[in-house]
Amino acid sequence: MSNVYGIDIGTSNFKMCTKDNEILNEKNIIAIVNKNELLAFGDEAYEMYEKTPENIEVSFPVKFGVIADIENMQTLLYSFYEKINKEKKTGNTEFYIAVPTDVTEVEKRAFYELVVESKVKAKNVFVVDKPVADAIGAGIDVTKSKGVMVVNIGAETTEISVLSLGGIVISKSVKIGGNKLDECIISAVRKAYNLVIGSKTAEGLKKELGSAVKTEEKFAPGFGRNILSGLPVSVQISSDVIYDAIVDSLHSIMDSIKVILERTPPELAADIIKDGVYFTGGTSMINNLEDFIKSETNLNVTIVENPSESVVRGLMGVVTNPDFAKIPYTPQDRTFE
Numbered sequence: 076m077s078n079v080y081g082i083d084i085g086t087s088n089f090k091m092c093t094k095d096n097e098i099l100n101e102k103n104i105i106a107i108v109n110k111n112e113l114l115a116f117g118d119e120a121y122e123m124y125e126k127t128p129e130n131i132e133v134s135f136p137v138k139f140g141v142i143a144d145i146e147n148m149q150t151l152l153y154s155f156y157e158k159i160n161k162e163k164k165t166g167n168t169e170f171y172i173a174v175p176t177d178v179t180e181v182e183k184r185a186f187y188e189l190v191v192e193s194k195v196k197a198k199n200v201f202v203v204d205k206p207v208a209d210a211i212g213a214g215i216d217v218t219k220s221k222g223v224m225v226v227n228i229g230a231e232t233t234e235i236s237v238l239s240l241g242g243i244v245i246s247k248s249v250k251i252g253g254n255k256l257d258e259c260i261i262s263a264v265r266k267a268y269n270l271v272i273g274s275k276t277a278e279g280l281k282k283e284l285g286s287a288v289k290t291e292e293k294f295a296p297g298f299g300r301n302i303l304s305g306l307p308v309s310v311q312i313s314s315d316v317i318y319d320a321i322v323d324s325l326h327s328i329m330d331s332i333k334v335i336l337e338r339t340p341p342e343l344a345a346d347i348i349k350d351g352v353y354f355t356g357g358t359s360m361i362n363n364l365e366d367f368i369k370s371e372t373n374l375n376v377t378i379v380e381n382p383s384e385s386v387v388r389g390l391m392g393v394v395t396n397p398d399f400a401k402i403p404y405t406p407q408d409r410t411f412e
């Protein structure tokens with residue numbers, strides 16, 4: 076089969092991978108003009124976010140890891156597919172789609188049906204549990220009888236999973252991720268500097284100044300509106316303010332990891348102690364995360380390379396490596412427990 080694609084539909088980013096390992100990773104956002112005309116999608120639509128007049132609506136169709144707006148998600152899926160499928164290949168197209176685990180059966184099925192019912196005209200659609208794809212993308216042989224812990228810190232959710240023998244032993248999703256950090260930064264900057272900033276500016280400050288441990292103070296410009304004067308201004312923002320804004324959320328993620336470790340069967344926990352914990356998802360790129368986790372747990376930490384794309388890389392691993400042939404399934408093979 077030549078036309079094979081892996082798809083990971085995230086809250087913030089849509090990732091699609093071809094069999095030649097070409098990866099598309101763009102903001103999962105759509106801009107609609109006059110209620111029903113597509114104006115832009117992906118990174119181009121994100122440029123317009125929080126800047127549009129009333130007749131243009133810019134929205135993210137996935138909320139907290141599940142599809143909230145099926146119609147717009149369908150349009151996005153097809154638009155991204157057309158963009159990556161430059162040679163306009165048709166027929167015999169197969170899709171492998173990652174599905175989150177700690178959601179309802181109906182929510183899981185929605186991912187599968189989205190692809191089946193879309194204009195991409197799939198010949199076959201297979202489902203792969205997201206934590207399993209994530210671990211394969213991190214370079215782990217998940218088929219071994221060995222406990223592996225993978226923590227995916229995304230935009231709106233953090234999925235903490237323990238895997239063994241190609242399956243999921245425990246998986247828990249908590250509603251904290253990069254967007255929560257951005258919100259905390261917006262509040263803190265408002266309080267410290269009387270400055271109202273947008274979410275894109277907050278995300279930029281998080282990437283530049285954010286750190287999971289306190290480091291030497293540095294500054295970066297933040298553009299926004301002064302609450303008192305009402306005028307647009309640029310203010311030098313301190314990394315200390317950003318650290319204080321995000322530290323509680325990082326501790327909440329840490330507490331959830333500890334709860335899962337406590338619930339992990341002892342033999343698997345022993346493996347995790349030996350191998351450490353693998354971190355994926357875009358938010359695990361926050362500076363100094365490794366030092367923070369090590370100081371909290373004493374466990375070894377691996378931050379996977381290009382962590383936002385780990386799941387979609389893993390989907391292609393499933394397609395190309397015969398050892399993983401039993402991992403993908405369809406709702407006909409088994410129900411979405």
Ligand SMILES: Nc1ncnc2c1ncn2[C@@H]1O[C@H](COP(=O)(O)OP(=O)(O)OP(=O)(O)O)[C@@H](O)[C@H]1O
Pocket residue numbers: 084085086087088089139140228229230231232233252253254278281282285355356357358359360361362382383
């Ligand atoms: N260098 C960085 N430092 C901190 N955060 C980052 C960095 N780069 C990207 N991020 C954050 O990573 C998040 C996107 O990660 P990812 O693509 O894994 O999320 P997603 O799959 O869309 O979300 P979810 O898993 O919640 O559905 C965003 O919140 C983004 O701000």
